[in-house]
Amino acid sequence: MAEIVSLTINGRPVRVPSGTVVAAALALAGESRFRRSVAGHPRGPLCGMGVCFECSVTIDGRPHCRSCQTLCAEGMEVRTDE
Amino acid sequence: MYGCDVAVVGAGIVGAACASECARAGLSVIVFDRGPVGGGTTAAAMGHVVVMDDSEAQFALTSYSRRLWRDLAAELPAEVHYEACGTLWVAADEEEMAEARRKEEFCRVRGLRAEILDEAALREAEPNLRPGLRGGLLIPDDAVLYPPSAAMFFLGRAPQNKIEFRAGSEVRALNPDGGVILGDGTRISAGLTVNAAGCGSPDLTAGLPVKKRKGHLVVTHRYPGHIRHQIVELGYLKSAHSVSSDSVAFNVQPRANGQMLIGSSRQYGAEHPGVEFGILRRMLERAAMYLPDLGRLVAIRSWAGFRPATPDKLPFIGPSAGNQKIWLATGHEGLGITSSLATGRLLADMVLNRPSEIPVAPYSPARSLLEGKAHG
Amino acid sequence: MSDANSRFEVVVVGAGPAGLAAAAAAAESGRRTLVLDATPWLGGQIWRGREAKGGSGSAKRWLARLQATDAVVARQTTVVAAPRPGVLLAESPEGPREIGWETLILTIGARELFLPFPGWTLPGVVGIGGLQVLVKGGWPLDGKRIVIAGSGPLLFAAGAEYRAAGADVVLIAEQTDLGKLARFGLSLPRLAPRKITQAAQYQASLLGVPYRPGCWAVSAQGADRLEGVTLRSSRRTWTERCDVLATGFGFLPNLELPRLFGCRTANGAAVVDDRQESSQAGIFIAGEPTGIGGEGRALVEGLIAGFSAAGRLERAGRLEKKRRRAMAFSRAMDRAFALREEVRNLASPETLICRCEDVARRDLEKFGDWRAAKLHTRCGMGPCQGRICGGAVEKLYGWDAASNRPPVFPVQIGTLRDPEPGSRGASK
Ligand SMILES: Cc1cc2nc3c(=O)[nH]c(=O)nc-3n(C[C@H](O)[C@H](O)[C@H](O)COP(=O)(O)OP(=O)(O)OC[C@H]3O[C@@H](n4cnc5c(N)ncnc54)[C@H](O)[C@@H]3O)c2cc1C
Ligand SMILES: Cc1cc2nc3c(=O)[nH]c(=O)nc-3n(C[C@H](O)[C@H](O)[C@H](O)COP(=O)(O)OP(=O)(O)OC[C@H]3O[C@@H](n4cnc5c(N)ncnc54)[C@H](O)[C@@H]3O)c2cc1C
Ligand code: FES
Numbered sequence: 001m002a003e004i005v006s007l008t009i010n011g012r013p014v015r016v017p018s019g020t021v022v023a024a025a026l027a028l029a030g031e032s033r034f035r036r037s038v039a040g041h042p043r044g045p046l047c048g049m050g051v052c053f054e055c056s057v058t059i060d061g062r063p064h065c066r067s068c069q070t071l072c073a074e075g076m077e078v079r080t081d082e
Numbered sequence: 083m084y085g086c087d088v089a090v091v092g093a094g095i096v097g098a099a100c101a102s103e104c105a106r107a108g109l110s111v112i113v114f115d116r117g118p119v120g121g122g123t124t125a126a127a128m129g130h131v132v133v134m135d136d137s138e139a140q141f142a143l144t145s146y147s148r149r150l151w152r153d154l155a156a157e158l159p160a161e162v163h164y165e166a167c168g169t170l171w172v173a174a175d176e177e178e179m180a181e182a183r184r185k186e187e188f189c190r191v192r193g194l195r196a197e198i199l200d201e202a203a204l205r206e207a208e209p210n211l212r213p214g215l216r217g218g219l220l221i222p223d224d225a226v227l228y229p230p231s232a233a234m235f236f237l238g239r240a241p242q243n244k245i246e247f248r249a250g251s252e253v254r255a256l257n258p259d260g261g262v263i264l265g266d267g268t269r270i271s272a273g274l275t276v277n278a279a280g281c282g283s284p285d286l287t288a289g290l291p292v293k294k295r296k297g298h299l300v301v302t303h304r305y306p307g308h309i310r311h312q313i314v315e316l317g318y319l320k321s322a323h324s325v326s327s328d329s330v331a332f333n334v335q336p337r338a339n340g341q342m343l344i345g346s347s348r349q350y351g352a353e354h355p356g357v358e359f360g361i362l363r364r365m366l367e368r369a370a371m372y373l374p375d376l377g378r379l380v381a382i383r384s385w386a387g388f389r390p391a392t393p394d395k396l397p398f399i400g401p402s403a404g405n406q407k408i409w410l411a412t413g414h415e416g417l418g419i420t421s422s423l424a425t426g427r428l429l430a431d432m433v434l435n436r437p438s439e440i441p442v443a444p445y446s447p448a449r450s451l452l453e454g455k456a457h458g
Numbered sequence: 459m460s461d462a463n464s465r466f467e468v469v470v471v472g473a474g475p476a477g478l479a480a481a482a483a484a485a486e487s488g489r490r491t492l493v494l495d496a497t498p499w500l501g502g503q504i505w506r507g508r509e510a511k512g513g514s515g516s517a518k519r520w521l522a523r524l525q526a527t528d529a530v531v532a533r534q535t536t537v538v539a540a541p542r543p544g545v546l547l548a549e550s551p552e553g554p555r556e557i558g559w560e561t562l563i564l565t566i567g568a569r570e571l572f573l574p575f576p577g578w579t580l581p582g583v584v585g586i587g588g589l590q591v592l593v594k595g596g597w598p599l600d601g602k603r604i605v606i607a608g609s610g611p612l613l614f615a616a617g618a619e620y621r622a623a624g625a626d627v628v629l630i631a632e633q634t635d636l637g638k639l640a641r642f643g644l645s646l647p648r649l650a651p652r653k654i655t656q657a658a659q660y661q662a663s664l665l666g667v668p669y670r671p672g673c674w675a676v677s678a679q680g681a682d683r684l685e686g687v688t689l690r691s692s693r694r695t696w697t698e699r700c701d702v703l704a705t706g707f708g709f710l711p712n713l714e715l716p717r718l719f720g721c722r723t724a725n726g727a728a729v730v731d732d733r734q735e736s737s738q739a740g741i742f743i744a745g746e747p748t749g750i751g752g753e754g755r756a757l758v759e760g761l762i763a764g765f766s767a768a769g770r771l772e773r774a775g776r777l778e779k780k781r782r783r784a785m786a787f788s789r790a791m792d793r794a795f796a797l798r799e800e801v802r803n804l805a806s807p808e809t810l811i812c813r814c815e816d817v818a819r820r821d822l823e824k825f826g827d828w829r830a831a832k833l834h835t836r837c838g839m840g841p842c843q844g845r846i847c848g849g850a851v852e853k854l855y856g857w858d859a860a861s862n863r864p865p866v867f868p869v870q871i872g873t874l875r876d877p878e879p880g881s882r883g884a885s886k
Contacts, residue, residue, distance in 0.1 A: 016596065017596060019595075020595060020596035021592070021595030021596060021597075023592060023597065024592060024595045024596035024597040024598070025596070027592075027597050027598055028596070032581040032682070032683040033682060034581070037579070037813065037814075038339065038814075038815060038816050038840075039816040041579060041810075041816070042581055042682050042683065043579060043581060043813070044581030044584075045588065046572070046583070046584060046585055046813070047569060047570060047588045047846070048584065048585055048588030048589060048590070048591035048592040049569065049570075049585075049587070050497070051842060051845045051846070052842050052845065052846050053814065053842050053868075056841070062378070063305070064303045064304075064841070064868070068588075068591070068592060069496070069497060071498055117829070117830075118825075118827070118829060118830035118833060119830070119834070120833060120834075121829060121830070121833060161834070230833045231834060249826070300871070300874070303841060303868060344871075356863075357863060357864055359539065359541035359542065359864075360541075362874065363541075363874065363875055366871055366874055366875040367875055370872075376871050376872075377870060377871050377872030378870060378871075378872060379871050380841075380868045380869065380870055380871070381865060381868065381870070381871045382840075382841055382843065382865075382868045383839075383864075383865070384864055384865070
């Protein structure tokens with residue numbers, strides 16, 4: 001069966017099957033706002049394929065990572081503070 | 083047909099400033115550009131408003147213009163993104179520190195604010211600079227802005243019944259009797275014509291010694307607070323001075339929205355308008371020597387532009403040597419954003435026979451460089 | 459840099475159906491071939507994630523066909539620039555990579571076309587294809603109420619997939635009219651017999667879900683996330699409560715990379731000859747960038763490109779008939795799903811067009827072309843570099859939002875800077 005990967009989302013521990021993208025892990029954790037736009041509006045994924053940048057989050061301290069293109073990895077720290 | 087008092091060719095920041103100042107003084111003005119407002123070199127620039135002291139004349143023009151920018155600051159609309167973040171000149175070694183002190187003294191004597199920073203003060207001012215730099219010089223009154231919006235603001239600031247902008251109008255030639263001949267053959271007459279066509283100015287005024295000096299920039303994603311001032315290496319002077327070879331220098335700018343612009347490069351004889359990787363890499367390499375974390379930040383885009391350069395690094399402002407109906411406002415090289423306001427003001431002063439606040443002679447197109455050939 | 463991992467006879471950029479076919483054909487023909495993809499997956503938008511699950515149907519066949527060759531595969535490797543002739547610069551988790559090529563095949567796919575309407579920026583409004591891709595990556599749909607509103611044959615496939623993932627698909631709204639759709643349906647047996655069985659399968663799995671041609675979403679509502687969508691048809695306007703609105707109006711070819719290489723484009727697609735060669739000698743383009751045509755067209759174009767790149771023109775030529783049929787299908791699809799005027803024009807003055815820089819329609823209206831608008835509003839200057847708003851302004855104003863400046867994707871400065879890139883990261 002699928003292995004389980006543990007990561008944290010805004011400090012909360014979350015467990016997902018391996019092969020899950022970070023965007024999906026955020027949705028599983030109940031997050032709908034992935035980032036705030038330049039004018040402060042809430043945003044979430046649009047294109048799913050890495051071109052719109054609406055799903056950008058901070059991963060392991062690096063801002064502006066596209067969560068739809070990134071696979072969850074053990075111990076990963078994800079923040080939706082953009 | 084009598085079109086207007088003043089025809090301005092070029093809606094870059096320089097042409098826009100000239101047109102605006104003339105219209106504000108009551109003259110009727112038509113501005114022609116083959117593209118949109120601020121779409122030439124003005125669109126490629128960094129937007130650093132900086133006092134430079136290569137020569138007394140350069141200092142006079144840039145410091146006067148910076149004062150005009152500061153006077154205007156409260157009126158500038160938000161989209162101009164004007165921020166008086168100051169310039170931080172960084173000295174890597176003792177030789178550059180000596181230059182910092184010379185500059186400080188030069189400014190102080192002339193009544194401008196300038197402050198020497200030692201190594202610790204430099205680190206406090208810009209914590210992301212690499213350790214071990216010798217110190218720096220802070221010029222707190224320098225600023226940054228977004229040039230295309232500034233050009234647009236200039237045109238909008240003039241009384242609208244006095245100014246008209248014709249986008250998409252290629253000017254084929256300047257009429258020696260005043261006025262312009264458009265690409266489609268239309269002639270529009272004018273009391274006088276201002277050639278403010280930037281790198282295109284020698285095409286309209288034969289023999290004008292304005293050459294293209296290519297520059298590259300990279301813009302990053304948003305990293306608010308990563309840097310706080312426009313930071314420039316003092317070694318920049320060595321690079322800006324070399325007239326022959328290609329050169330790069332560390333020059334980064336914080337934008338109001340948290341993005342950073344990374345420069346700079348200077349090339350002569352490069353005609354290809356696209357980004358050249360070799361020079362881009364050297365430029366980024368240089369920048370990363372000063373900001374070691376740069377490599378991990380995300381670049382969104384790079385581009386290149388051409389600075390309109392003159393042999394003596396001073397612009398041409400005033401009537402052309404051969405023809406009193408054809409005026410020049412061009413050749414601002416890497417300082418056209420800074421000196422646009424002063425250029426517009428000085429040009430209008432001369433047109434209207436008003437006294438100017440600084441001597442105009444150093445920028446006269448009649449200075450010996452013109453090889454005596456410049457006319458319509 | 460003559461490292462075995464950094465020089466190839468054929469380099470294929472993009473490992474969707476077109477790229478897999480191209481790489482297989484080139485490698486089978488004895489060419490030293492590299493196929494790379496920006497994502498961790500092989501199979502592109504349609505087959506992503508299938509590899510791990512063993513795959514099925516054509517995904518399985520094509521992945522196996524590629525695996526039987528000596529082609530080298532590089533994942534999570536995004537091509538961002540062309541620093542010198544014959545060299546690509548790519549970003550990978552191991553750092554920057556320079557890859558030399560003799561022949562280049564660009565199979566970089568397409569993106570969805572989004573048309574702005576009030577509320578389209580709310581979290582919960584997702585691309586139709588985008589949501590399919592997210593579901594493949596584990597996005598939860600169980601028990602979610604979904605409205606699908608947009609255009610194209612993908613709506614059926616998407617509806618079936620969302621349902622299989624546990625969603626409650628409330629409605630599928632197709633903007634095109636029943637008449638056009640019926641004519642398209644009638645032409646299917648001739649153009650693409652296999653699509654008929656496919657359609658029947660989707661229909662069966664969508665039993666009970668209303669499919670409404672001539673119907674489109676006019677606005678989405680919600681405070682911090684989507685709560686409902688207002689729909690319109692010729693007869694009425696009404697609101698549906700929902701958790702997700704999947705929207706999209708077909709696809710736009712990805713042309714940034716072809717443009718960077720100076721390949722000619724026309725009518726929003728790359729121009730290629732019968733052998734899939736672009737206007738730049740030695741650069742072939744296959745799949746969606748040459749015109750939207752789905753998996754079938756991508757596969758046949760990929761094969762032709764791969765064989766042609768290997769110099770086997772006769773072998774490529776034998777696929778000509780198949781290619782023509784695929785192109786006829788594309789044209790029929792374009793006609794059937796042509797956009798109605800109303801959906802191009804749904805944005806109100808306040809509606810944001812550029813989502814990266816939050817530029818409203820009102821601000822764009824003052825300008826006559828893309829360059830002026832971009833220069834003075836920052837529309838298209840954000841990280842997506844106009845990939846989303848560019849398509850929208852083209853449909854709204856007819857502006858050409860082409861761009862060809864490096865990097866093709868936002869990239870770490872270290873990737874651009876490093877003059878001596880590492881050469882690890884290639885794996886079989
Ligand atoms: C990379 C780079 C960074 C820079 N950074 C700075 C900085 O930080 N600070 C600073 O002060 N300066 C900077 N500069 C310099 C500055 O950009 C220029 O000096 C300034 O923009 C020149 O303005 P202009 O109006 O003379 O030229 P342009 O902006 O080029 O305007 C000329 C206009 O004339 C039009 N034109 C030309 N020929 C014709 C014709 N025949 N018919 C119709 N229209 C015509 C063009 O379309 C153009 O719009 C930088 C330049 C570069 C390249
Ligand atoms: C978001 C989306 C979802 C879709 N979902 C479905 C679906 O569920 N079912 C269906 O029938 N059709 C779907 N389609 C349509 C499908 O993509 C096409 O029918 C067809 O499969 C396209 O094949 P392709 O090989 O031309 O392109 P793609 O499959 O799009 O493959 C292109 C590949 O190139 C890679 N790439 C792009 N640029 C670069 C670069 N610079 N460097 C490295 N790699 C790069 C991408 O990561 C991608 O893997 C979808 C399309 C999109 C855009
Ligand atoms: S959802 Fe568009 S980039 Fe991730």
